[in-house]
Amino acid sequence: MRLCGHGLKITSRTVTPPRCPSRVSSVAAGPTPCLRAYSSPSSPTDDVAIIGSGITGLACAYYLTKDLPKAKITIYEASDRLGGWLSSTRVPVKDGSVLFEAGPRTLRPTSNGLLSVRLLQELGLSGEAILTSHRSPAAQNRYIYWPNHLVRLPHPSFGLVENFSSVIREPLFKGSIWATLTEFAKRARSPDVQDESCGDFFSRRLSKPFVDRVLSAVIHGIYAGDVWKLSARSLFAGAWRDELLHGSVSAGALKNSRDGITITAREGDFLQEMKSFQWEEPWKFLLGRTSVFTLKDGLGSLTDNLARHLVRTGTVTFKSSTIVQGIAKDSEQGGVLVSTIGAPQPRRHGTVISTLAPGKLNAMNSQSASLVPDLPSVAVMTVNMYFRTPNLAPNGFGYLIPQATPFENNPERALGVVFDNAYSPSSVDADNANQISGQLDQANDPSLMADIGGFMWHNRPERLKTQDDVPLRGTKLTVMLGGHWWDGWPAYPDQQEGLALARSVLERHLGIKEEPEAWQVNLQKDCIPQYIVGHHARLKEGHNSLWREYRGRLRVAGSWMYGVGVNDCFRSAYEVVRALRDGRDGTGLEHVGAPETVRLQPKSGRESEEKQ
Numbered sequence: 154m155r156l157c158g159h160g161l162k163i164t165s166r167t168v169t170p171p172r173c174p175s176r177v178s179s180v181a182a183g184p185t186p187c188l189r190a191y192s193s194p195s196s197p198t199d200d201v202a203i204i205g206s207g208i209t210g211l212a213c214a215y216y217l218t219k220d221l222p223k224a225k226i227t228i229y230e231a232s233d234r235l236g237g238w239l240s241s242t243r244v245p246v247k248d249g250s251v252l253f254e255a256g257p258r259t260l261r262p263t264s265n266g267l268l269s270v271r272l273l274q275e276l277g278l279s280g281e282a283i284l285t286s287h288r289s290p291a292a293q294n295r296y297i298y299w300p301n302h303l304v305r306l307p308h309p310s311f312g313l314v315e316n317f318s319s320v321i322r323e324p325l326f327k328g329s330i331w332a333t334l335t336e337f338a339k340r341a342r343s344p345d346v347q348d349e350s351c352g353d354f355f356s357r358r359l360s361k362p363f364v365d366r367v368l369s370a371v372i373h374g375i376y377a378g379d380v381w382k383l384s385a386r387s388l389f390a391g392a393w394r395d396e397l398l399h400g401s402v403s404a405g406a407l408k409n410s411r412d413g414i415t416i417t418a419r420e421g422d423f424l425q426e427m428k429s430f431q432w433e434e435p436w437k438f439l440l441g442r443t444s445v446f447t448l449k450d451g452l453g454s455l456t457d458n459l460a461r462h463l464v465r466t467g468t469v470t471f472k473s474s475t476i477v478q479g480i481a482k483d484s485e486q487g488g489v490l491v492s493t494i495g496a497p498q499p500r501r502h503g504t505v506i507s508t509l510a511p512g513k514l515n516a517m518n519s520q521s522a523s524l525v526p527d528l529p530s531v532a533v534m535t536v537n538m539y540f541r542t543p544n545l546a547p548n549g550f551g552y553l554i555p556q557a558t559p560f561e562n563n564p565e566r567a568l569g570v571v572f573d574n575a576y577s578p579s580s581v582d583a584d585n586a587n588q589i590s591g592q593l594d595q596a597n598d599p600s601l602m603a604d605i606g607g608f609m610w611h612n613r614p615e616r617l618k619t620q621d622d623v624p625l626r627g628t629k630l631t632v633m634l635g636g637h638w639w640d641g642w643p644a645y646p647d648q649q650e651g652l653a654l655a656r657s658v659l660e661r662h663l664g665i666k667e668e669p670e671a672w673q674v675n676l677q678k679d680c681i682p683q684y685i686v687g688h689h690a691r692l693k694e695g696h697n698s699l700w701r702e703y704r705g706r707l708r709v710a711g712s713w714m715y716g717v718g719v720n721d722c723f724r725s726a727y728e729v730v731r732a733l734r735d736g737r738d739g740t741g742l743e744h745v746g747a748p749e750t751v752r753l754q755p756k757s758g759r760e761s762e763e764k765q
């Protein structure tokens with residue numbers, strides 16, 4: 154096995170297949186399968202296979218090693234690379250090196266993100282974390298490009314007067330105050346409506362201009378998707394429910410702030426567990442104060458460390474460059490037969506967890522080709538660029554481009570631009586932090602924090618971590634292209650075309666004409682699943698047919714069910730393994746449509762103040 158830096162590669166460690174006796178069962182695709190006549194009925198938890206080694210697959214393996222330490226775990230991966238979309242590369246520049254992220258670059262340490270933080274703590278990586286505070290420009294300054302300039306979005310920290318005057322002044326917000334004030338008076342939908350697009354829902358509740366100019370931008374930043382196709386019920390579950398229960402979203406919000414929100418029992422258990430976890434420093438102090446965090450060597454290093462940890466446990470076998478071509482229920486012995494290209498016979502596992510998209514899972518399922526309803530996904534091209542000149546972009550997170558931005562102002566059909574300097578300090582920030590650290594040390598209070606330029610820095614002897622190793626940092630940006638704009642395209646731009654498109658966006662929007670000193674173009678096909686209208690019903694259908702065919706021996710996890718982020722992948726892995734450990738019937742989709750029965754107390758004024 155080879156573990157090599159960021160593009161972590163693992164050569165196949167093959168398990169000798171059992172010898173093939175005479176009895177045969179059915180796996181439609183692949184070589185003639187066979188069963189061992191002498192084998193005993195298979196336990197669901199002794200031998201678990203995971204298909205796919207993206208972040209969800211690795212996370213499943215991790216939780217299995219923790220929750221079922223005796224289980225034998227096999228990870229099947231078609232390619233020779235682990236970690237899916239998480240990929241960080243250090244590229245040389247004239248006076249050092251800078252870090253480029255191909256995919257996700259920061260994580261939020263709230264809700265499902267608590268699992269990411271817990272993982273960092275358990276893997277001993279907390280010291281690698283770079284934390285951006287709620288008070289940072291990255292957290293406060295968010296922009297939308299419409300129709301031909303950047304508009305900063307309101308934020309509580311700017312104060313009432315500034316926010317109000319910006320809302321009045323900027324055409325982007327035209328009509329938004331009226332739409333918000335009158336939302337409560339609009340007629341609620343009929344209870345018969347099972348779902349509608351986010352665009353339709355918010356056009357009814359607020360206004361169409363709001364959807365086209367603001368909401369579509371936000372949707373670009375998370376799903377790279379089309380606001381008129383994605384499901385309101387799945388993406389805005391709270392607002393969807395509030396309209397039905399309270400007649401309007403604002404009435405629901407008011408009631409929730411007074412009485413507290415209701416959540417499912419599963420969510421309640423999760424929050425309880427996260428609350429009682431032994432958080433160490435710096436997290437104990439920092440959880441409520443951090444907006445986002447990343448790692449010194451990028452989020453790709455999370456995958457590398459996780460894989461290394463799994464190898465060390467000795468119970469995980471990686472079968473990379475191994476294409477699974479068929480899975481079938483073993484109705485005689487229990488369990489699931491997995492056949493792979495090149496293997497003379499299938500292998501039986503007590504349980505299989507598929508982390509693949511439904512379409513790929515269906516293609517390998519021998520019983521029926523529509524086990525789980527498929528869903529579309531989009532391709533995203535990220536173009537990382539490093540410019541020698543500092544401060545070419547405003548100080549902030551970046552900007553999003555809504556669907557309403559006129560074609561002549563966005564002919565490249567870009568989705569947005571991330572200002573990567575914002576979430577990782579430069580060496581100058583680190584030097585400043587060091588100086589202040591001396592003063593904090595004198596104060597002799599270990600819980601004191603430095604918040605320098607928005608980077609949270611615990612008062613400990615180490616220097617503030619930096620991702621970019623250059624004495625005076627220039628400007629680092631990522632242009633995001635593709636998403637739903639490229640739906641149905643037979644081919645995508647190549648590297649040079651991608652770079653040209655990205656430079657053209659930066660020149661038009663930010664006036665940047667400079668040649669980048671370093672750049673990298675990354676195309677990720679099918680990387681963000683699209684929860685289109687009817688998603689909820691399709692998940693239910695998927696649960697029913699998975700259960701009917703496999704009775705809990707085949708379960709699913711991944712970003713295609715209830716959250717497309719890295720944190721959501723951790724959560725789905727965590728839940729599927731929990732259910733297995735506790736001997737609960739399930740498919741990975743059993744929670745869909747669970748009733749909200751647990752009431753969370755509203756935050757007291759003091760509590761919410763403490764979070765500031």
Ligand SMILES: C=Cc1c2[nH]c(c1C)Cc1[nH]c(c(CCC(=O)O)c1C)Cc1[nH]c(c(C)c1CCC(=O)O)Cc1[nH]c(c(C)c1C=C)C2
Nearest residue numbers: 256257258259261373374375377568569570571633717718
């Ligand atoms: C790399 C492209 C991605 C786009 N969406 C996602 C990725 C990885 C997934 C995603 N992005 C965000 C969330 C919400 C949760 C959160 O952490 O806030 C999810 C699930 C928000 C977000 N969007 C952008 C950034 C920098 C962030 C913060 C977290 C992150 O690093 O992804 C920028 C951005 N992402 C996309 C576009 C088009 C875009 C534009 C500026 C697509």
